Amino acid sequence: MRTYMVFDIGGTYIKFAVMDEEANKLKSGKIPTPKDGLETFLQTICDIVEEYKDTYELQGIALSSPGAVDVKTGIIGGASAIPYLHGGESMTDLLRERTGLLISIENDANCAALAEGWLGAAKEVDYYICIVIGTGIGGSIVINQSVLRGASLHGGEFGYMIMGGEHDKGKDPLQSTWSLSASTNALVREVERERSMAQGSLDGEAVFRLAEAGDPIAQSVIAQFYKRLAIGIYNLQYALDPEKILIGGGISKRREVIEGINRELSLLKDDISTLHIEVEACQFDNDANLLGALFHFLQAVRKK
DSSP, rough: OOOEEEEEEOOSSHHEEEEEEETTTTEEEEEEOSOOOOHHHHHHHHHHHHHHTSSEEEOOOOOOOOSSSOTTTEEEEESSSSSSSSSSSSHHHHHHHOOOSSSEEEEHHHHHHHHHHSSSTTTTTTTEEEEEESSSEEEEEETTTTTTTTTTSTTTTTTGSOOOOOGGGGGGGGGGGGGHHSSSSHHHHHHHHHOOTTTTTTOOOHHHHHHHHTTTHHHHHHHHHHHHHHHHHHHHHHHHOEEEEEEESGGGEEEEEEEEHHHHHHEEEEEESOOOEEEESSOOOOTTTHHHHHHHHHHHHHOO
8 A cells, every 4th residue: 555654844733644545544643843953853754754664655755834835946935933944955855865755845725725625625626715814814726736836936825915995094005914904813903902901812712702792892893804804805706716715724613704704795796796706614624734735745746
C-alpha cells in the first residue's frame, strides 16, 4: 500500500498523519510546535518520519504551512507565529536532503480549499472560492483543482479589499479593509468597545452567547458583521463569478452565521444586481489542512 507522511504546521501544534491515497488516516497524532528554531523543527519532522518509515511504505512527505509558500522553490515567505520558517532556505530541499523522500509544501489556507474540492463541499465543482474568517480574512481561488496564486502569491488575500463606507469619511482607507471591519477579531473588538470592556475580555463564542441572551449591543454588532461580510462576498461574486463560495474558519460552524450572511446577500439583489449569491460552510474542519496537503502532493507527483 502506498502511504504518505502528512504534516499540518500550526503555531501551537504540528499535527501529523500517515495516510493512504484515499485520505484514510492509518496513524495520527500531534506534538507542540518547537519554539527554539529551525534546526529543532527539522529534527522533529525527521524523527516522526523515522518512527513510521519501517512500518509503512512511505512515498513522500506532504506539508501544510503558514505563510506565503512558493510551491516551486519550497521557500516560505510572509510571516506567522513561527518566525524561523520564513525567508530562509527551501523547506522542501532541507527535508529532502535529510529524509531522501519526495517533499511537497503548500499554504495552509490553500490546503483547506483543496480539501473541499477533493472530498468536501466543492467536490466536482470546477471553479470556487473559499473565504476563511478568523483573526483576519483570507482564502483561496481554485480553478480546475489548481490554486490561483497570483504574480506575488497574494491570490485569495481577500482581507486586503478596502471596504470603507459613509462612517469612514476622513479615515485612512487602509484602516477600512475587509479584515479590519468584518473578521471575527473585528466583531469581538467592536462589541468590547461598545460595551466599554477591556480588549481581550471576549472571544467570538462569548459574543454570540451575549446575543443569544438578548444583549442588544451584541445583536446589533452581529447584524452589521453579516452585512459587511455580505458586501465583500457580493463584490467577489461579481469580480470573480465563481460557481460556489465556501466559508471557513471556526465561526462558519455556526449555522446562524451562514444563514445571516445569506439573508443579507438576498437583500442586495435588485433589478440591476440580479445574480443569486449564496454561501455554504466548508465541510472539513480539523483535518482540512492534512487532506489538502496530501492532495497537493498527489497532484505534484502526477504532474512530474
